[in-house]
Amino acid sequence: MTASAPSASATDRVFNFSAGPAVLPESVLREVQEEFLCLPGAGASLLEISHRDKLFVEILHNAENTLRSLLGISDDYSVMFMQGGATLQFSAIAANLLRGTDKTAQYLLTGSWGKKAIKEAKKEGKVVTAYDSADTNYDRLPTAADYTCPDDAAYLYYCSNETIQGVQFGSEPECPASVPLVSDASSDFLCRPLPVDKYGLLYACAQKNAGPAGVSVVVMRKDLLDIADPNIPGYLHYKNHHDNDSEWNTPPTFAIYVLGKVARWLQNDIGGLAKMEELNREKSQSLYKIIDESNGFYKGHAQTDCRSLMNVTFNLPSEEMTAKFVSEAGSHRLAALKGHRSVGGIRASIYNAMPREGVQALGDFMTDFASRNSG
């Protein structure tokens, strides 16, 4: 093993449409690579230094502060970094806000992730599925007229973007002022500005739009931190993480470090979340346009009014044609396009870090493929 320059160059890289873990900004990857052996000032790799080392504490605080700045998060909210993914949050939310109360937790069920969240919440208390679009295979989202939420609910839960189905709320669902709104923002976190003060709690596992697998961001209104029974499992108890600045136990240091760099890329290289949204609209619309103008060759899964900026889901005329699409796309260096088995077809995940050029290349391929295989 020599200390020579990395053997794999950028030209080996494909356009990666994976739903998560997913594409990251190449400039961030290069920065991490460059200082991987020896973090400046540390004399060791970031992987090797204590989470209590002042260098890492500064990295953690910088990551938090960049998120606060990007999203305009006020001091009324705690920002925490946790492990266990969205799945652990499914339990933590209900353990903190529902267990031991007589209240109901209200869930808007709009896709696969909401379903899993409900299953865990039911272990902790009374759960009401206030809306469910299973009948149409989760291709749509509710309006305020489609559900009710009592004023004394423990919380109202929704998933802002269902990755598998490709449906995304354009804005927050209606929620009584007395009820904390809780959102699984895993797959569209940081894709656009967010009115954080509308939320009681919002969380996102990082590996879709914000960093590598292994860290989740939790943004929680501080007055909700004291509701939980202190006898819930300690790792699930948000107050432990808040009171110790995400260092109640050893945090996933590398994942936080990369997430911090991605957040800074958004702020400095992209220019903030409004600009990011603009780019995401442009990227997604270019693909939806090709779908809509394909004379039915491509059929979008999501209803047009709730199409996701992040996950473009569509079907082709047959399974054979889908397989052919995936295979030919692969030889054009367009990777990880196969849809989830519950929806079938194609899923192009075009998170923040997917460059315009990648979407353009996919669009060109789609147009060409349709013209060669239609009618």
Next chain:
Amino acid sequence: MTASAPSASATDRVFNFSAGPAVLPESVLREVQEEFLCLPGAGASLLEISHRDKLFVEILHNAENTLRSLLGISDDYSVMFMQGGATLQFSAIAANLLRGTDKTAQYLLTGSWGKKAIKEAKKEGKVVTAYDSADTNYDRLPTAADYTCPDDAAYLYYCSNETIQGVQFGSEPECPASVPLVSDASSDFLCRPLPVDKYGLLYACAQKNAGPAGVSVVVMRKDLLDIADPNIPGYLHYKNHHDNDSEWNTPPTFAIYVLGKVARWLQNDIGGLAKMEELNREKSQSLYKIIDESNGFYKGHAQTDCRSLMNVTFNLPSEEMTAKFVSEAGSHRLAALKGHRSVGGIRASIYNAMPREGVQALGDFMTDFASRNSG
């Protein structure tokens, strides 16, 4: 940002005695760095590929198989990769094996980590502290005569190496055959061969001796997987992780990948765990010898019969002298030597990846420092 060779060279690296996250093999770090931008065959960084991608699934299985081979783990045991550190395991063990039973969980309390484990277990059921060395500030370990464990206990729990105090069991504590022996092996996992078949469950967060922060290895006898009430929080339920090959939800892919490389380094570069133990004995004994021959200038914290191979803890004549030691060591590129506040003094963590040269340099410094500052 250019694609030039990494700017920080190996010569910038210090000898890093951090208790965790801690030193990793430099050859592993270089391998990771080299393929960081583009994992061979993936066209993307390891950070960017799906956990369901066959390349990652192979990485995960290879990591598991290398651990099985190193430790001689039979098919009677499951090997799982989880998030949340030892702290999450404190709750998971009791939630799986104690909650809902009439049994008692028996704990041998020999240091700071055992204390935390007991606190979480008490939330789940009846806990008995069968042994407690608090009176002597956890400087010793029990023999079989020092505690009893009933035949019908839910499990007997101990921590094989207390990082803060520097006490390590030389072999497994006595345990009735009917009782699952449970071990927190976080800080000495893979430091020596282990008779895994004596255990019901053993686990280790990786960031001390096996990899980066963010992943824990759980080795569990398969017949224990079915004991748990299925209504415990899903992420804590071992069966979910076992049944899905550690992919019940997105695992911490990067941490598993690095852990796999560290395990391979142990197997191929070191030559296995027996050889590793030999090296660890040699390294630790060289420091204990200097302590014992310092005419009382250095005072070891742990009783001599339970000294740790991993964490060498000792005090100096005064706090001022300790501060001077840490500061002068720093200018000799010997880093992170300050002891934990509960024990004071110095803690030199000399995990598997600490090279002989590092221990030699510390030993030379200790000898010189003592001669300059004694009497």
